[in-house]
Amino acid sequence: xxxxxxxxxxxxxxxxxxxxxxxxxxxxxxxxxxxxxxxxxxxxxxxxxxxxxxxxxxxxxxxxxxxxxxxxxxxxxxxxxxxxxxxxxxxxxxxxxxxxxxxxxxxxxxxxxxxxxxxxxxxxxxxxxxxxxxxxxxxxxxxxxxxxxxxxxxxxxxxxxxxxxxxxxxxxxxxxxxxxxxxxxxxxxxxxxxxxxxxxxxxxxxxxxxxxxxxxxxxxxxxxxxxxxxxxxxxxxxxxxxxxxxxxxxxxxxxxxxxxxxxxxxxxxxxxxxxxxxxxxxxxxxxxxxxxxxxxxxxxxxxxxxxxxxxxxxxxxxxxxxxxxxxxxxxx
Amino acid sequence: xxxxxxxxxxxxxxxxxxxxxxxxxxxxxxxxxxxxxxxxxxxxxxxxxxxxxxxxxxxxxxxxxxxxxxxxxxxxxxxxxxxxxxxxxxxxxxxxxxxxxxxxxxxxxxxxxxxxxxxxxxxxxxxxxxxxxxxxxxxxxxxxxxxxxxxxxxxxxxxxxxxxxxxxxxxxxxxxxxxxxxxxxxxxxxxxxxxxxxxxxxxxxxxxxxxxxxxxxxxxxxxxxxxxxxxxxxxxxxxxxxxxxxxxxxxxxxxxxxxxxxxxxxxxxxxxxxxxxxxxxxxxxxxxxxxxxxxxx
Numbered sequence: 001x002x003x004x005x006x007x008x009x010x011x012x013x014x015x016x017x018x019x020x021x022x023x024x025x026x027x028x029x030x031x032x033x034x035x036x037x038x039x040x041x042x043x044x045x046x047x048x049x050x051x052x053x054x055x056x057x058x059x060x061x062x063x064x065x066x067x068x069x070x071x072x073x074x075x076x077x078x079x080x081x082x083x084x085x086x087x088x089x090x091x092x093x094x095x096x097x098x099x100x101x102x103x104x105x106x107x108x109x110x111x112x113x114x115x116x117x118x119x120x121x122x123x124x125x126x127x128x129x130x131x132x133x134x135x136x137x138x139x140x141x142x143x144x145x146x147x148x149x150x151x152x153x154x155x156x157x158x159x160x161x162x163x164x165x166x167x168x169x170x171x172x173x174x175x176x177x178x179x180x181x182x183x184x185x186x187x188x189x190x191x192x193x194x195x196x197x198x199x200x201x202x203x204x205x206x207x208x209x210x211x212x213x214x215x216x217x218x219x220x221x222x223x224x225x226x227x228x229x230x231x232x233x234x235x236x237x238x239x240x241x242x243x244x245x246x247x248x249x250x251x252x253x254x255x256x257x258x259x260x261x262x263x264x265x266x267x268x269x270x271x272x273x274x275x276x277x278x279x280x281x282x283x284x285x286x287x288x289x290x291x292x293x294x295x296x297x298x299x300x301x302x303x304x305x306x307x308x309x310x311x312x313x314x315x316x317x318x319x320x321x322x323x324x325x326x327x328x329x330x331x332x
Numbered sequence: 333x334x335x336x337x338x339x340x341x342x343x344x345x346x347x348x349x350x351x352x353x354x355x356x357x358x359x360x361x362x363x364x365x366x367x368x369x370x371x372x373x374x375x376x377x378x379x380x381x382x383x384x385x386x387x388x389x390x391x392x393x394x395x396x397x398x399x400x401x402x403x404x405x406x407x408x409x410x411x412x413x414x415x416x417x418x419x420x421x422x423x424x425x426x427x428x429x430x431x432x433x434x435x436x437x438x439x440x441x442x443x444x445x446x447x448x449x450x451x452x453x454x455x456x457x458x459x460x461x462x463x464x465x466x467x468x469x470x471x472x473x474x475x476x477x478x479x480x481x482x483x484x485x486x487x488x489x490x491x492x493x494x495x496x497x498x499x500x501x502x503x504x505x506x507x508x509x510x511x512x513x514x515x516x517x518x519x520x521x522x523x524x525x526x527x528x529x530x531x532x533x534x535x536x537x538x539x540x541x542x543x544x545x546x547x548x549x550x551x552x553x554x555x556x557x558x559x560x561x562x563x564x565x566x567x568x569x570x571x572x573x574x575x576x577x578x579x580x581x582x583x584x585x586x587x588x589x590x591x592x593x594x595x596x597x598x599x600x601x602x603x604x605x606x607x608x609x610x611x612x613x614x615x616x617x618x619x620x621x622x623x624x625x626x627x628x629x
Contacts, residue, residue: 031517034520034523035517035520036517036520037517037518037519037520037530037533038517038530038532038533039401039402041528041530041531041532041533042401042402042408042522042528043401043402043403044530044532045402045528045562045565045566046402046403046406046565046566046569046570047403047566048565048566049566050435050564050566050567050570050572050575051434051435051575052431052434052435052567052575052578052579054572054573054578076580076581076582076583077581078578078579078581080431080579081427081431081579081581085434107425107426107427107482108423108425108581110485111485111488112424112483112485112487112488113453113487113488113490113492113495114424114451114452114453114487114492114495114496114497115423115424115497116420116421116422116423116582119423119582
């Protein structure tokens with residue numbers, strides 16, 4: 001073999017030997033374990049801490065809230081979508097309650113071409129012309145407002161007979177003699193029937209009303225509701241209230257969506273509150289705020305009200321006329 | 333005299349040639365050895381779990397548990413992940429984008445995304461769709477900043493024939509082009525089907541960013557590495573859902589294990605007529621779509 005070829009071959013094998021020694025020194029042990037990559041990088045990537053903690057994490061402490069949320073239509077909107085990530089909570093302090101909820105809610109609910117029709121959507125300008133916060137009416141944990149009507153087909157005459165036992169508190173004509181008990185005359189029948197049924201079933205509790213309502217049959221409830229709805233609220237005396245009605249009027253804008261501008265609600269599922277007894281209104285609002293009376297919408301609406309706000313609101317509604325100015329009252 | 337100089341020059345040339353040959357030889361040696369090692373690794377891993385391999389120091393947890401890799405609680409040979417997107421449900425709220433950015437420390441701007449949502453709008457009388465996504469200035473203006481995500485209601489008053497939203501993310505392809513082009517073995521397909529990136533080995537050459545037919549990868553200037561969706565690998569290995577699936581309020585994103593025939597994604601694939609993006613590219617994606625037009629790719 002010629003000398004130069006021999007040298008070349010020698011060089012090649014020499015190079016191979018150098019490479020054989022160098023490779024193990026220069027390659028990380030795990031590099032070829034599964035393939036042409038560093039196997040150690042897999043556990044490194046897997047070791048990263050999750051940021052989103054899921055609703056199960058919240059459940060441990062916020063049990064009632066999670067229970068309410070998970071039972072309602074927003075159950076697919078997890079806690080961390082609105083309140084931010086729970087990583088580091090509670091150690092690093094509270095999670096925020098969103099302030100600009102119009103901006104937040106419209107992320108999903110603004111009517112937009114391309115959104116599937118199954119998604120509840122609003123035209124913001126029409127649905128919320130005054131630009132108030134969505135939470136004024138909607139409880140974010142239970143956003144649907146109950147509009148389902150209890151159908152009332154009672155007999156007013158039979159109701160009148162049964163109403164004899166109610167008269168001592170609610171008045172002969174459904175106008176209560178004092179400040180604490182509500183007027184019933186002219187109230188929506190659907191609302192009256194719903195509340196009486198709630199007392200009967202125990203969903204709503206009151207020392208006086210619970211035993212009385214339990215004694216009523218379903219037919220009695222229908223008859224009573226029909227009777228009181230048919231009465232005129234005209235006789236209601238203009239109640240005097242301690243609060244500042246002007247301040248109440250401003251606050252009442254938040255209530256107008258359901259209860260009407262002057263407390264005359266358009267939907268029979270929601271009560272008329274115009275000319276209602278101020279003492280009663282105060283008590284009811286405080287009961288909603290404290291969670292003693294349960295209604296997701298009212299709980300949300302009353303949450304941010306101070307005692308003064310409540311007195312002012314009651315004063316405003318107490319002074320309103322229970323008869324709509326232009327058209328005849330809707331009764332059902 | 334003249335002849336001697338020519339001879340000297342020739343010698344010098346041959347000497348250089350010899351040196352070059354040595355270098356080439358060494359390089360070839362490296363290559364050959366690499367091949368030998370790969371083959372050895374393959375033959376070593378194939379006989380099965382009985383054989384104990386030398387476990388590097390980084391994976392001590394795994395060695396203690398025997399063969400569970402990459403973590404003691406998660407064995408990647410037992411899973412084969414897949415992802416479903418039901419575009420008929422997507423409302424374009426972009427909560428997935430927000431969640432992804434937070435979960436994975438993605439730069440909070442309008443240009444780098446691990447997942448994003450596209451809007452396709454066909455106006456009356458027009459043949460082609462108007463396509464926009466968060467980087468569109470109109471959408472950034474609507475959201476208020478590049479760090480918040482929302483679709484502007486820009487077609488509110490237009491006559492829209494048809495419109496829909498399409499969430500996009502890494503397809504974790506069966507034959508990933510990005511892995512093929514990586515010169516340093518910094519990106520690879522794991523045994524559970526997820527394509528991962530080794531940030532320590534990535535040299536930031538961006539070949540993979542260009543190779544991906546779906547635009548799923550981006551370059552993170554701050555870290556100097558390529559990055560992309562990993563289906564939240566750190567979450568799925570802990571039994572959680574990827575962050576985008578976790579927050580989707582309408583169930584437009586479905587995730588699961590195809591080894592489990594009752595998993596959400598198995599049912600999704602079985603009960604729907606699904607399609608993948610750009611099937612002609614030969615990448616064989618593992619994100620399955622329902623409810624998209626052929627314009628989507």
